[in-house]
Amino acid sequence: MATAVFHQAGGALQSNSYLNSSGYHHELANASLRLISKAFKADIRQLKRSYIPGQRNFGLIQASSSETSVFDPVLSPSNKSSSDSKKKSNEVALILIRHGESLWNEKNLFTGCVDVPLTKKGVEEAIEAGKRISNIPVDMIYTSALIRAQMTAMLAMTQHRRRKVPIIIHNESEQARTWSQIFSEETKKQSIPVLTAWQLNERMYGELQGLNKQETADRYGKDQVHEWRRSYDIPPPNGESLEMCAERAVAYFKHNIEPQLQSGKNVMIAAHGNSLRSIIMYLDKLTSQEVISLELSTGIPMLYIFKEGKFIRRGSPAGPTEAGVYAYTRRLAQYRQKLDDMLH
């Protein structure tokens, strides 16, 4: 069980070993891009006719669509070829990102549900993460209610080549809904809804919040602190165990996010070390023993393909120009090819 596959030790190249073990190679990626280029020539011609160079305005290509909210015109049901390929492949992308370094990560303090922003390095990590996923479709974004996850999602999206605008949805009251309305269908189509949910927050660290991790280990012992930090069902004093965190985070994922994936939406989730560990435990069917050694680095995007009700882990996109990641699926390669054709 490759539980350490997402642990970054100097880059995201771990994904390559995953890639190789899946039998994907860069040559395959290039070959598949050529094939796709041929198969989708007509489709691309159609898209080009509607694209206004210099404006990066994709909206005009979908003037007749009845879809008015979030669906990406490049992949929308109104685009016949894409629609056909979607029916065939019936797959979508799921990106998970742990937030970039926060000011309390930097100070080595237990953070939990304390709402701490990113450091400059965290900002840079988020931008780098955005470059790595800049060619992967994103129709909806979910973040926790905490600013470090929200900053990460927004900064990452500044790098996306599709140039849609991520917009935080305010559903907290009737007035918030009314006051944040958008009155242009065209503008809505160029937006990505960002849903915030406390259920995706970091595990509540109880009375450890604000304490220094090293000092706590010195005081209570390394083993005790490791148990609090990584065991599945032992909570830190007055805090949540990973199991308790999973009860809300995985439930939210199943009830709110999975239906979006099933309906064909490509989703990005920006959240936290432990809320994402619990979700990955569910996606990868890890045991409570296996999840102990699962560590997530800050700011590294992780890609899954959701296909026929199954989650297939594809690793971490290694870079915006890395061909390997696009060998993952035909559909991702199609998406990138269309972006290339429209933006060059």
Ligand SMILES: O=C(O)[C@@H](CO)OP(=O)(O)O
């Ligand atoms: O302090 C926290 O909230 C978390 C994540 O930074 O720490 P840990 O790695 O101990 O789960």
